[in-house]
């Protein structure tokens with residue numbers, strides 16, 4: 487087991503700030519919100535303001551919460567990708583309606599988004615096959631995926647290829663609960679029940695978000711990486727601006743889409759607790775590869 491850099495333990499940062507720095511923090515977040523909201527005249531665009539992350543400077547927020555290291559996927563269609571069956575797309579679809587998506591979780595001060603998105607996809611893939619919707623251990627992936635950096639970050643593709651190669655069985659979350667810090671990998675006897683994956687596939691769907699929606703319909707929730715720096719201040723609405731493609735720093739799970747309104751959007755399950763955004767979800771505009779959402783998309787088969 488090699489050493490990993492430990493994330494500083496979470497304590498209240500504000501306690502150590504003097505009045506002057508508190509004031510500049512407050513000024514900075516107000517300026518940020520004013521700027522972010524400057525597109526708010528548009529149809530159902532996102533709005534930004536005070537939330538649980540307002541006490542952090544953007545650099546601190548990025549260091550603590552955005553832990554995805556980008557890994558690129560081949561453009562679709564490429565050799566070695568699972569072909570996507572052609573289906574006609576409904577106007578709205580959400581795997582939550584089929585009761586195959588767990589509650590939003592909270593990564594706390596651990597940059598383990600990459601593990602949360604992958605484990606969420608595996609939980610849903612099992613439930614779609616008619617197995618019970620269990621919570622599987624994210625901590626096991628954080629501790630054991632040696633090709634990643636635990637709470638200091640990682641890539642969902644790295645985790646998927648590790649899971650596929652080692653055939654590691656993910657145990658239930660209650661067996662190996664989340665601690666929000668790195669730990670030594672715990673091994674279980676072969677007889678231990680758990681879920682291993684059969685395969686996975688990675689796609690680049692930029693310019694092909696309808697194809698991406700078909701992948702969601704056919705295979706289950708999609709693991710994606712995005713630029714989420716401006717998500718620090720997100721309160722609701724449809725994210726359409728203030729983020730780029732090609733700058734991925736966060737991993738999330740898409741559970742559905744909605745094309746019934748003027749602005750079609752993806753329903754994106756985050757791992758910052760259910761008080762963030764829209765009950766823990768963000769809505770991100772479909773089409774245009776907003777925040778790089780279509781750049782690196784993975785599906786998992788169990």
Ligand SMILES: *[C@@H]1O[C@H](CO)[C@@H](O)[C@H](O)[C@H]1NC(C)=O
Nearest residue numbers: 526527528529530747748749
């Ligand atoms: C808002 O939506 C309406 C109806 O689709 C459209 O006519 C209008 O141009 C949109 N406005 C903007 C600013 O996008």
Ligand SMILES: *[C@@H]1O[C@H](CO)[C@@H](O)[C@H](O)[C@H]1NC(C)=O
Nearest residue numbers: 566567568569684685686687
């Ligand atoms: C895994 O997926 C790849 C890509 O779709 C495919 O070529 C391969 O046959 C699959 N392997 C198994 C064991 O299902």
Ligand SMILES: *[C@@H]1O[C@H](CO)[C@@H](O)[C@H](O)[C@H]1NC(C)=O
Nearest residue numbers: 570571572573574575697700
């Ligand atoms: C997919 O199906 C639709 C109708 O459901 C059809 O119009 C379209 O041409 C098909 N696309 C491909 C690539 O077969």
Ligand SMILES: *[C@@H]1O[C@H](CO)[C@@H](O)[C@H](O)[C@H]1NC(C)=O
Nearest residue numbers: 647650651684685686687688
């Ligand atoms: C996953 O593992 C299976 C079985 O070893 C292998 O056939 C497949 O190619 C692997 N998938 C990927 C995408 O590496």
